[in-house]
Amino acid sequence: MGRQFAKIAFTPLVKKQQELHGSRRQYQRIEEIGEPGGRLGEDEREFIEARDGFYMASVSETGWPYIQFRGGLKGFLRVLDDQTLGFADLRGNKQYISVGNLQHDDRVALFLMDYVGQQRLKILGRTKILEGNEEARELIAKFRTSEHNAIPERAFVIHIEAFDWNCPQHITPRFTEEEVRDLLAERNA
The missing domain is CATH 2.30.110.10 (Electron Transport, Fmn-binding Protein; Chain A)
Known part of the structure; x- marks a missing residue:
C-alpha cells in the first residue's frame, strides 16, 4: 500500500477501527515511510x-x-x-x-x-x-x-x-x- 492511498482511505473513523483491532501501528508506518503509490x-x-x-x-x-x-x-x-x-x-x-x-x-x-x-x-x-x-x-x-x-x-x-x-x-x-x-x-x- 502506498502513502497516497492510505492518506485518502484512512479517515479518522477508519484509524479508530484500526486501533480497536490492533492494526493501526503497521498502517501508520506505511503512512510515514511507505512508497508514494500515486x-x-x-x-x-x-x-x-x-x-x-x-x-x-x-x-x-x-x-x-x-x-x-x-x-x-x-x-x-x-x-x-x-x-x-x-x-x-x-x-x-x-x-x-x-x-x-x-x-x-x-x-x-x-x-x-x-x-x-x-x-x-x-x-x-x-x-x-x-x-x-x-x-x-x-x-x-x-x-x-x-x-x-x-x-x-x-x-x-x-x-x-x-x-x-x-x-x-x-x-x-x-x-x-x-x-x-x-x-x-x-x-x-
Missing part, C-alpha cells in the same frame, strides 16, 4: 492492459454508492501515462447512472481483478467525461477496440490519485471461456 509502474501498466473488465464505483447526489462493471476486449482500459487511464464508454442499458453521478462528484474507485492469478488492484481517481466535441471524438477513436457491435458514446479519462495492490487472500480463482480453451488446448497438445 504513479503507475510497469507492473501496474501490464496488469491494467491485460484486463477485460473492471468494477467502477461512484456516488450519487443523495450520497448512495453505486458500482458498475465495465467490460470489453483485453486492453480496452488504456494507460495513457503513469497517472492517467482512459476508455471508450460503450452504449449499454441507457440508464446513465455512473455518468450522472460523475457530473455531481468526479471521484471514482476502480477495482481490477485477476481471478486466475488471484490479484486485485484498487485505483482511486478523478474522472473527466468527454462527449459530443472534437476532443471526445479523437479520444473515442484512440480508445476504440475491434469489438463487434460496440457503440462508443463518450470517452472517460481518469486521473489517478492513488492505487493499492490488495492481498490475494479469499480470491476464488475463476476462468473465462478463453482461459479454459487455452488450458484445454495446452493440455491436449
Whole structure:
C-alpha cells in the first residue's frame, strides 16, 4: 500500500477501527515511510492492459454508492501515462447512472481483478467525461477496440490519485471461456 492511498482511505473513523483491532501501528508506518503509490509502474501498466473488465464505483447526489462493471476486449482500459487511464464508454442499458453521478462528484474507485492469478488492484481517481466535441471524438477513436457491435458514446479519462495492490487472500480463482480453451488446448497438445 502506498502513502497516497492510505492518506485518502484512512479517515479518522477508519484509524479508530484500526486501533480497536490492533492494526493501526503497521498502517501508520506505511503512512510515514511507505512508497508514494500515486504513479503507475510497469507492473501496474501490464496488469491494467491485460484486463477485460473492471468494477467502477461512484456516488450519487443523495450520497448512495453505486458500482458498475465495465467490460470489453483485453486492453480496452488504456494507460495513457503513469497517472492517467482512459476508455471508450460503450452504449449499454441507457440508464446513465455512473455518468450522472460523475457530473455531481468526479471521484471514482476502480477495482481490477485477476481471478486466475488471484490479484486485485484498487485505483482511486478523478474522472473527466468527454462527449459530443472534437476532443471526445479523437479520444473515442484512440480508445476504440475491434469489438463487434460496440457503440462508443463518450470517452472517460481518469486521473489517478492513488492505487493499492490488495492481498490475494479469499480470491476464488475463476476462468473465462478463453482461459479454459487455452488450458484445454495446452493440455491436449
